[in-house]
Amino acid sequence: MARILQLTLNGRARSDAISENVLLLDYLREIAGLTGTKTGCDGGECGACTVLVDDQPRLSCLTLAGTIDGRRVDTVESLLNDGRLSAVQRGFHEKLGAQCGYCKPGFIMAAAGLLRRNPRTSEDEIREDLGSNICRCTGYVKIIEAVQHAVALCSAAALP
Numbered sequence: 001m002a003r004i005l006q007l008t009l010n011g012r013a014r015s016d017a018i019s020e021n022v023l024l025l026d027y028l029r030e031i032a033g034l035t036g037t038k039t040g041c042d043g044g045e046c047g048a049c050t051v052l053v054d055d056q057p058r059l060s061c062l063t064l065a066g067t068i069d070g071r072r073v074d075t076v077e078s079l080l081n082d083g084r085l086s087a088v089q090r091g092f093h094e095k096l097g098a099q100c101g102y103c104k105p106g107f108i109m110a111a112a113g114l115l116r117r118n119p120r121t122s123e124d125e126i127r128e129d130l131g132s133n134i135c136r137c138t139g140y141v142k143i144i145e146a147v148q149h150a151v152a153l154c155s156a157a158a159l160p
């Protein structure tokens with residue numbers, strides 16, 4: 001059965017006809033055309049599909065799109081500001097926090113959510129908050145350093 005989904009997606013209001021059982025991940029990639037959000041395990045295990053719903057990290061592979069009606073959803077595409085990288089994106093870029101990059105949209109959105117909630121977050125909080133995101137090709141040291149660098153950049157007034 002079809003329904004109308006209304007939401008604010010990356011800062012813009014939109015509405016789309018969707019089927020009741022479409023996942024948020026599929027809505028974003030196939031209907032909204034936002035392919036930055038990645039499909040990994042497709043089962044709630046890897047975090048590659050993480051987006052923010054009202055600033056809270058959400059696994060889009062486990063979320064029915066219909067349940068976010070009226071909410072604010074941000075994907076990795078939302079982070080560029082007038083062509084400038086956000087603090088978290090700069091953190092990963094400048095601290096070499098990626099290899100193949102496939103997991104990075106999920107890590108970046110999880111970190112962006114954490115920094116929106118607490119721009120001065122600690123290393124322990126970073127480790128705990130990003131603990132359910134999996135990277136299959138880097139060690140996690142660079143990833144933690146990348147988010148710590150983003151924290152430092154936030155102190156210098158960049159956006160998460």
Ligand code: FES
Pocket residue numbers: 038039040041042043044045046047048049050059060061062
């Ligand atoms: S694809 Fe959603 S948690 Fe892995």
Ligand code: FES
Pocket residue numbers: 097098099100101102103104134135136137138
């Ligand atoms: S950089 Fe390749 S899976 Fe994380």
